[in-house]
Amino acid sequence: MGTKFWGYRRPNGDVGCRNHLLILSGTIYANSVCERVANTITGAVPITHHLGRCQTKSDLRQTFWTLVGMGQNPNVGAVVVIDHFREEGCTSEEIAHEIAKTGKPVEIVNIREANGAIEATAQATRKAMYLMREISKQRREEADxxxxxxxxxxxxxxxxxxxxxxxxxxxxxxxxxxxxxxxxxxxxxxxxxxxxxxxxxxxxxxxxxxxxxxxxxxxxxxxxxxxxxxxxxxxxxxxxxxxxxxxxxxxxxxxxxxxxxxxxxxxxxxxxxxxxxxxxxxxxxxxxxxxxxxxxxxxxxxxxxxxxxxxxxxxxxxxxxxxxxxxxxxxxxxxxxxxxxxxxxxxxxxxxxxxxxxxxxxxxxxxxxxxxxxxxxxxxxxxxxxxxxx
Missing domain, CATH: 3.40.50 (Rossmann fold)
Structure with missing residues (x-):
């Protein structure tokens, strides 16, 4: 028999060794909100970066699929994507759509649509809190x-x-x-x-x-x-x-x-x-x-x-x-x-x-x-x- 370990089974069959709640920035201008939310929520991990705007199409696709890959990683149990405006080809809706194909829960918050950073922080914190309550119920299962x-x-x-x-x-x-x-x-x-x-x-x-x-x-x-x-x-x-x-x-x-x-x-x-x-x-x-x-x-x-x-x-x-x-x-x-x-x-x-x-x-x-x-x-x-x- 092969070596076994205990991991978190995802809806698509992947197995993670961690059960992170990912607070994912879609663009540089959402970084501060992401960090504030992650600092408030126990077990949340922020991913921030300086891209997502003013990139050539091929470069923006690279950013997009990198961010999607973070959300799809088996060690992530749920995701909140935070965006600033709408950079077509790398919007929070597009990122969340691809991550959701794994079956894991994904929420989005747009800072402009929330009427600014304070309200966006409140909305994202609330969504993150309820996602954390859900994924905290998950238990490790035996995997190979x-x-x-x-x-x-x-x-x-x-x-x-x-x-x-x-x-x-x-x-x-x-x-x-x-x-x-x-x-x-x-x-x-x-x-x-x-x-x-x-x-x-x-x-x-x-x-x-x-x-x-x-x-x-x-x-x-x-x-x-x-x-x-x-x-x-x-x-x-x-x-x-x-x-x-x-x-x-x-x-x-x-x-x-x-x-x-x-x-x-x-x-x-x-x-x-x-x-x-x-x-x-x-x-x-x-x-x-x-x-x-x-x-x-x-x-x-x-x-x-x-x-x-x-x-x-x-x-x-x-x-x-x-x-x-x-x-x-x-x-x-x-x-x-x-x-x-x-x-x-x-x-x-x-x-x-x-x-x-x-x-x-x-x-x-x-x-x-x-x-x-x-x-x-x-x-x-x-x-x-x-x-x-x-």
């Missing part, structure tokens, strides 16, 4: 680990990452695959140089070519700005940590995906198929943009491997942070959850470290809070931009 969509990411990587924590995370991902689960590996600029290794694992030549086409497209986007990605990757903190080239960083970063078959290559925000295995997602290396896209695709939990230590945490998707660097653990143990420095010390095998991560994943799925959840370090939400503001 095969229902997990496992997020993989890394940041502030150093020489220990590709030798220890990333490899152990790959072992954990492989175990989830053996039990019928799926994983998402993103950050395309940090896969450049690992193409041969990854394409050899793609289930079909078409999937392999899709990956190569997306890698080429990403590099062309960077070159079109007049810059070369090799001037930004590796990043400054990577270089301080001993990583010398983008290829070295990519070969270490790709280890997070383990050895399982690559089922498909996803566009940013795209939801994967149900087939077990690894899915690659076209996202930037920017950590918050990357994990936001993974959460929008439906991931309930993400493990973030960090060489130098990190505070990143997605507001809706528990973000377990691991490190194989003993110095980083000693400095950042308030926000890093798991010390894997025993790998390089010769005290813990890769397989044992993978099991340590897996056990932590199951505990967090069952309700154990990560350190950054407790501290409300919700630094991990950002929307990837396509075009210029207009």
């Amino acid at each position: 680990i095969s229902e997990l969509l496992f997020g993989l990411n890394c940041g502030t990587s150093d020489t220990t990452s590709g030798l220890s924590s990333n490899v152990a995370l790959g072992a954990c991902s492989d175990r989830i695959y053996r039990e019928g689960g799926r994983s998402i590996l993103a950050e395309f600029p940090e896969l450049m140089g690992a193409e041969d290794w990854l394409t050899a694992r793609c289930v079909t030549p078409e999937v392999a070519q899709k990956f190569l086409d997306y890698i080429k497209q990403y590099e062309e986007r960077i070159l079109a700005t007049g810059e070369d990605i090799r001037g930004s990757q590796p990043t400054g903190d990577n270089i301080v940590g001993g990583i010398s080239t983008i290829e070295e960083k990519s070969l270490g970063g790709a280890k997070k995906g383990g050895s399982q078959p690559i089922q498909d290559v996803l566009w940013i925000l795209e939801k994967p198929k149900k087939d077990p295995g690894l899915y690659l997602m076209y996202t930037p290396g920017h950590g918050s943009e990357s994990i936001t896209a993974i959460a929008a695709a439906g991931s309930q939990l993400l493990v973030f491997s960090t060489g130098g230590g990190h505070t990143i945490n997605h507001p809706l998707m528990p973000t377990i942070k691991i490190t194989g660097n003993i110095n980083s653990w000693n400095r950042m143990s308030d926000t890093v959850d798991l010390d894997l420095s025993g790998i390089l010390a010769g005290k813990v095998s890769i397989e044992e470290a993978g099991d340590m991560i897996f056990n932590e994943v199951v505990e967090v799925l069952n309700g154990k809070l990560t350190k950054c959840e407790i501290l409300k370090e919700n630094t991990g939400f950002a929307i990837h931009r396509i075009g210029l503001s207009i």
